[in-house]
Amino acid sequence: MNAFLEGCQKQFSEQSAHLPGWNALPIRNSRQEAMQRGAQIGLPTPQLETWKYTPTRTLAQSRPRFHTEGCVGLDLEDLEPLLLDRREGHRLVFINGLLSRSLSRWQDLPAGVRVDSMANLARQAPSLLEPCLDRFLTGNDQGFAEINHALWLDGAFVQISPGVCLSKPLQLLFVTTAFQEPIVTLPWNLVLAGNDTQAMVIESYASLGRSSHFTNAYTTLMLNAGARLEHLLMLTETTAAQHVGTVQAIQQARSHLDSRIFSVGGALTRQDVQIMLAGEGSRCLQEGVFLAGGRQHMDFHTWLHHLRSDTRSEQLFKGILDGQAHGVFNGVVRVPQGVKQIRASQKTANLLLSDTAEIDAKPQLEIHSDAVQCNHGASVGTLDPDALFYLHSRGLDLETARRVLVHGFAAELLQRVQPAAVREWVAQRLNLEGSAP
Amino acid sequence: MNILELRNLHVTVMNKPILNGVDLSLKAGELHALMGPNGSGKSTLANVLAGRPECRVTAGQMLYRERDLWPISPEERAREGIFLGFQNPVEIPGVSNLRLLKEAYNAQRRHHRQPELDAVAFRAHLRDRTAQLGLPEEWLLRPVNAGFSGGEKKRNELLQLMLLEPRLAILDEIDSGLDIDALTLVAEGINALRSTERSMLLITHYPRLLDQVPPDRVHVLMGGRVMLSGGMELARKLEQQGYGWLEEMVT
Ligand SMILES: Nc1ncnc2c1ncn2[C@@H]1O[C@H](COP(=O)(O)OP(=O)(O)OP(=O)(O)O)[C@@H](O)[C@H]1O
Ligand SMILES: [Mg+2]
Numbered sequence: 001m002n003a004f005l006e007g008c009q010k011q012f013s014e015q016s017a018h019l020p021g022w023n024a025l026p027i028r029n030s031r032q033e034a035m036q037r038g039a040q041i042g043l044p045t046p047q048l049e050t051w052k053y054t055p056t057r058t059l060a061q062s063r064p065r066f067h068t069e070g071c072v073g074l075d076l077e078d079l080e081p082l083l084l085d086r087r088e089g090h091r092l093v094f095i096n097g098l099l100s101r102s103l104s105r106w107q108d109l110p111a112g113v114r115v116d117s118m119a120n121l122a123r124q125a126p127s128l129l130e131p132c133l134d135r136f137l138t139g140n141d142q143g144f145a146e147i148n149h150a151l152w153l154d155g156a157f158v159q160i161s162p163g164v165c166l167s168k169p170l171q172l173l174f175v176t177t178a179f180q181e182p183i184v185t186l187p188w189n190l191v192l193a194g195n196d197t198q199a200m201v202i203e204s205y206a207s208l209g210r211s212s213h214f215t216n217a218y219t220t221l222m223l224n225a226g227a228r229l230e231h232l233l234m235l236t237e238t239t240a241a242q243h244v245g246t247v248q249a250i251q252q253a254r255s256h257l258d259s260r261i262f263s264v265g266g267a268l269t270r271q272d273v274q275i276m277l278a279g280e281g282s283r284c285l286q287e288g289v290f291l292a293g294g295r296q297h298m299d300f301h302t303w304l305h306h307l308r309s310d311t312r313s314e315q316l317f318k319g320i321l322d323g324q325a326h327g328v329f330n331g332v333v334r335v336p337q338g339v340k341q342i343r344a345s346q347k348t349a350n351l352l353l354s355d356t357a358e359i360d361a362k363p364q365l366e367i368h369s370d371a372v373q374c375n376h377g378a379s380v381g382t383l384d385p386d387a388l389f390y391l392h393s394r395g396l397d398l399e400t401a402r403r404v405l406v407h408g409f410a411a412e413l414l415q416r417v418q419p420a421a422v423r424e425w426v427a428q429r430l431n432l433e434g435s436a437p
Numbered sequence: 438m439n440i441l442e443l444r445n446l447h448v449t450v451m452n453k454p455i456l457n458g459v460d461l462s463l464k465a466g467e468l469h470a471l472m473g474p475n476g477s478g479k480s481t482l483a484n485v486l487a488g489r490p491e492c493r494v495t496a497g498q499m500l501y502r503e504r505d506l507w508p509i510s511p512e513e514r515a516r517e518g519i520f521l522g523f524q525n526p527v528e529i530p531g532v533s534n535l536r537l538l539k540e541a542y543n544a545q546r547r548h549h550r551q552p553e554l555d556a557v558a559f560r561a562h563l564r565d566r567t568a569q570l571g572l573p574e575e576w577l578l579r580p581v582n583a584g585f586s587g588g589e590k591k592r593n594e595l596l597q598l599m600l601l602e603p604r605l606a607i608l609d610e611i612d613s614g615l616d617i618d619a620l621t622l623v624a625e626g627i628n629a630l631r632s633t634e635r636s637m638l639l640i641t642h643y644p645r646l647l648d649q650v651p652p653d654r655v656h657v658l659m660g661g662r663v664m665l666s667g668g669m670e671l672a673r674k675l676e677q678q679g680y681g682w683l684e685e686m687v688t
Contacts, residue, residue, distance in 0.1 A: 390527040393487045394541035394597065395515035395548070404540060408531030408580070 002060040005043055008147050009035065011066055018068070020153065021122030021129065030133040031150045037138070038146030050141045053328045053360055054270050054299050059214065059242055064184040067096045068153065072177055074208075076103060082206045082236075084171045084425050091171040092117070092156045097185030099154055106170075112161035115170070118188055119154040128159070132190055132220055137248060137274060144244045148218040152188035158201065162194040162224070169200040169232075169422055174217070176237070178209025189219040193227035193255075202422070204234035204429075205265065207241055212267070217245040223255035225279060230258040232417070236429050237265035239296055246272040253279030260417065261288035263298055264430050273302040277311035286315040289413045291406075291430065292325035292357075299328040304344065306335045309371075312343040318413060319350040320406055321357035329361045333374070340371035350380045351409050353402065407432050438502065440465050440605050440636040441486075446497035448478075448485050455481045457661035458497065463605070466633040470647055470672060471640045473658035474680045479640045480524050482658065483609045487521035488514050501605065515541075516548035518604035522594040522611050524640075529581040534593065537581050538563065538600055545601060566599045569629075571622055587614030595626050606630070606637045612646040624649035644672040659683055 012035050021027030043060045044051035074095060076086055083089065092115060093103035099117035106115050122129060136149055156172040174187060191201055205215055215237065223229050237243055243266045249257050263269055275284050284304065292298045304313040319327040333344045350359045363376045383405050391401035410432055417423040427433050441463040448456035455478045463469055473479050485492040486499065488511030499506040501519060509517070529537070543553040554562060560577075567576060570592055582590050591611050598606055608627075612620055627637070627650050641647065647655070647669060655671045656663045657680075664683055665671065 384527070386527050387529050389487075389489055389511065390523065390529070391537070391540075392511035393515055393521050393523075394537065394601070395512050395544035396540050397512050397544070400540060400544065401512075404532055404536065405529070407536075408529055411531030411580075 002043065003063045004060045005039065005147075007064040008151060009039060011064070012150055015066075015068070019151065020119040021126050024122065024126035024130075026130045026133060027122055027126055034136075034146045034149035035151075038143055038150055041140045041143050041146070043143040044141050048141045050301060050330070053326070055268065055297060059268065062182070064214070065179075065181050066151075066153075067098075067179075067183040067185065072096070074100070074103065074177070078208065079103065079173070079175065081428070082173055082175060082204065084169060084202060084422065088168075089171055090168055091173055094154060094156070094172075094174045094187060096176055096183060097153055097174070097187055110164060110166065112164035113166060114157070114159040116157045117154050118152070118157050118190065121157045128157075129190065132222065135220065135248070135250060137246065144216050145218055145246050148186050148188060148216050152186045152218070155187035155189045157190050159192040160194050160197040160199055163196050164194070165197065166199040169202050172201065172203045174203075174205045174215065176207050176213045176215065176241070178207075178211040179213070182212040182214060184214045184216065187215075187217050189217070191219070191221045191229070191231075193221070193223045193229045195224045196226040197224075198228045200230040200232070200422075202232040202234065204232075204236065205243065206236045207238040207265075210238050210240055212240040212242070213237075214242045215245065217243070219245070219247045221247065221249040221257070223249065223251045223257055223282075225253045226255060227252070228256045231260070232422070232426070233259075233261045233271070234426065234429060235261070235263035235265045235269055235271065239265065239267055239294060241266050242268045244270045246274065249273075249275045249284070251275065251277050251279055251282040251284065254281040255279060256282070257284040259284065259286045260413075261290070261300070262426055262430055263288070263290040264292075266296065266298065268297050268299075270299040271301075273300070274305070275303065275313070276305045276307055277313065278307045280308045280310045282308070283312045284314075286313065286317075287413050287416070288317040289320070289410050289430075290318075290327065291320045291410075292327055293322040294325060295323065296325045298325070301328075301330045301332075303332045303334060306333070306339055306342045306344065309339045310341040311339070313345070315346040316413065317348045318410065319348075319359055319361070320353065320409060321350065321359055322353040324354075324356045326357070327359040327361075329359070330364060331362070332364045332366060333376075335367045335369050335372050337368045339369050342369065342372040342374070344372065344374045346376040348378045349409075351406070352380060352382050353406070438465055439463065439500070440502055441638070442498075442500040444498045444500070446485075446499060447495045448481055449493050449495055450481060450491055454495075455661055456485070459658070459661070459663055461656060461663055463636045463638060465636055466631075467653045468631060468637040468639065468650065470652040470655045471638055471658060472642065472655060472672065472675060477658045478661050479658055480609055483521055483524075483607045483638075483640060486514075486607055487511055487519060512544070513548075515601075516545050520598055520601055520603035520606045522591075522598055522606065522608040524609040524613070526582050526590045526594055528583045528585075530583045532581050533578050534581055534596075535563075535577040538577070538597065541597065542600055563600065566596060569599070570596055570626060572596065588616060588619050591615055592619060592623065595623055599626060599630065602630070602635075604635055606635065607640070608637065609640045610642070611639070612641055612643065620646065621649065644669070644676050647672050657683060
């Protein structure tokens with residue numbers, strides 16, 4: 001066994017009584033079972049097909065430090081660039097994994113929207129969480145997720161009552177500050193979108209300071225019938241940080257999910273997306289852009305499960321890699337036997353900016369039904385020398401020309417982000433200003 | 438002063454000799470036309486002046502305002518006032534015309550130690566030029582040349598030219614693909630840019646454009662050299678008789 005898992009077990013046995021929801025039996029059971037399964041399967045290693053490329057060794061060998069105190073003395077000013085809308089935006093801000101009420105702002109949310117810290121909710125209204133506990137993913141590659149399920153300390157709870165429409169985006173911001181020794185944060189976020197609701201949730205991860213830390217996050221999105229949810233995941237932690245996360249979405253009939261990922265952060269970033277199209281007429285759009293340089297490793301694994309007839313998915317994922325960065329995109333589209341009227345399209349395009357950058361891009365269609373319209377494509381390319389010369393001939397130096405072309409490559413996905421204020425903020429967080437007019 | 442002077446210029450592309458001793462000089466304020474059969478090396482000449490890396494100078498000299506061009510990077514040539522209007526402008530999806538124009542304009546301003554224009558001032562500065570070319574406002578938000586028709590691409594080159602106001606404009610078949618009205622617009626644009634400070638080299642196959650933009654001189658490029666130079670009457674003779682009668686002179 002490795003130091004990380006041992007440390008987690010130690011924490012669990014010593015601190016369990018302080019874990020949120022410990023007094024509610026279903027939550028306690030769920031935590032205990034997760035810890036048991038986690039200990040049994042261990043952390044994923046490259047021996048597992050789905051973790052073949054992810055270098056988890058260093059992480060597994062480090063001893064975890066959990067942070068359980070309240071937030072440090074931060075002001076809104078310290079967070080300025082990380083906030084979508086400092087003055088009027090709705091947000092839950094978590095510092096080092098724990099909710100900061102003073103930095104959060106949700107007073108004037110419309111009636112019918114309940115937001116809270118998961119820690120608080122697990123103590124005061126555990127029954128709201130219970131139905132979600134047995135929906136967690138299982139499998140021998142879920143080691144990190146199991147640790148999250150066993151040890152989560154906090155996270156965002158968002159519940160939207162049927163028919164309610166959120167006119168403004170809701171930001172869930174997770175900030176980790178610098179510590180002498182790297183800390184581990186384990187947020188579990190839960191978004192319950194009721195029937196015929198409409199909302200945009202922006203889940204963003206960032207660091208203050210340049211030091212290393214580890215985020216192990218899990219986000220559950222439940223879309224009831226007719227719900228429309230837009231989920232933006234912004235991974236912008238420092239290039240010294242490690243990030244492992246899962247977004248799991250369960251979609252009921254006629255629901256629409258737009259899942260967008262923008263990633264620039266992390267020495268190691270491993271993000272899984274599991275979307276279950278579990279109701280007829282449900283639709284999902286899954287998009288992502290990641291930019292990796294230096295020695296960054298960014299790894300995206302997505303699964304789109306067409307569990308019912310008349311479901312559609314559309315995916316476009318782009319990687320931009322420089323330096324000695326390594327990128328992975330593995331996209332599974334799964335259509336079981338017996339379901340009909342399926343449409344799925346999957347595309348991945350990747351841009352290598354240096355000879356030493358690498359990408360493993362693999363579309364994986366597992367289609368066991370005939371009634372499927374499916375197209376897919378994967379491409380890897382470099383900067384077009386004709387385009388570079390064209391820009392040089394207009395006076396742009398190499399650095400500017402490269403930046404312009406990189407922006408152009410990412411623009412297709414940025415341009416689809418609405419409203420413009422969010423788009424501009426995303427571009428700025430990714431250092432892609434000017435890419436979308 | 439000669440803005441451009443080529444002396445015995447030899448250029449190869451992929452080790453294949455294309456230009457074999459071009460001599461040509463262009464004075465400040467002059468407009469010359471360059472004609473010649475397909476594949477004779479007109480675009481190669483334009484490209485080597487702009488600094489395309491594939492075009493290797495193997496002998497001879499290129500002087501721009503009495504400076505040797507050879508060691509100067511393409512981007513610096515541009516900022517120093519050389520503009521190439523491409524025969525086949527590149528499509529750059531995802532990058533708006535506005536962005537390109539702004540980057541190009543500000544790169545030039547920085548080079549000359551002038552303050553950059555902010556977004557608002559720049560838009561205003563551009564507005565007259567788009568209007569002059571009959572381009573709609575949203576043109577600026579469209580991605581550079583992506584999905585543009587042949588004629589639209591050429592107009593876009595001219596828009597860049599009008600913004601950057603170079604000292605030496607080399608326009609490679611700016612008239613190809615233009616409809617009759619667009620040709621007039623482009624000709625008017627070029628005429629408006631003529632000044633004692635600015636020289637132009639127009640590469641073209643037809644005297645149609647030259648009728649509207651009278652050249653000071655017409656050169657014929659064949660066999661990798663300037664075979665013959667003359668006035669407008671040369672362009673007309675070529676239109677009537679083709680290049681056959683010159684062929685004998687090459688050999
Ligand atoms: N990358 C290349 N590799 C090999 N040959 C090339 C390359 N680029 C140009 N050439 C050759 O160089 C010669 C000159 O081409 P260039 O484009 O300069 O001709 P041009 O006079 O502009 O012709 P046109 O009137 O058709 O535009 C041609 O024979 C062409 O095939
Ligand atoms: Mg040509």
